[in-house]
Amino acid sequence: MFRQYPSNLFGPGFQVFDRCSKFRIASITGEEPGPKILPDSEYPPWLFELDLRPPRPLEDLDPEKDGWLYWRALRIRQIEQNRRIEKLKTRFLHLQNSPSMKKFSKF
Numbered sequence: 001m002f003r004q005y006p007s008n009l010f011g012p013g014f015q016v017f018d019r020c021s022k023f024r025i026a027s028i029t030g031e032e033p034g035p036k037i038l039p040d041s042e043y044p045p046w047l048f049e050l051d052l053r054p055p056r057p058l059e060d061l062d063p064e065k066d067g068w069l070y071w072r073a074l075r076i077r078q079i080e081q082n083r084r085i086e087k088l089k090t091r092f093l094h095l096q097n098s099p100s101m102k103k104f105s106k107f
Helices: 045-049 068-091 099-104
Strands: 002-004 015-017
Touching: none
Parallel strands: none
Antiparallel strands: 002 015
16 A cells, blocks of 8 residues: 655655556446345435436527526627637737738727
């Protein structure tokens, strides 16, 4: 588990954890039985009320009816759009000071 190095190398009693570079797979085999399935009465009632459908697109949401779901989807779309714009700014940075772009800088 720990590798003991000489005390003159790192100081007295210094231990280095050696498992950081090793990977281990634990209980991935299909031979073991899964968790025991209980009857529905053993589970909390809110578990059966969860909405497991995929999220609806922004165009299908109504701010009056859907409330915070609409505003969250709108904010996510704004953030994605701003990221795309920033990426384009850095991609075409060499064109911003070019003579051909000066005619567009009047606005």
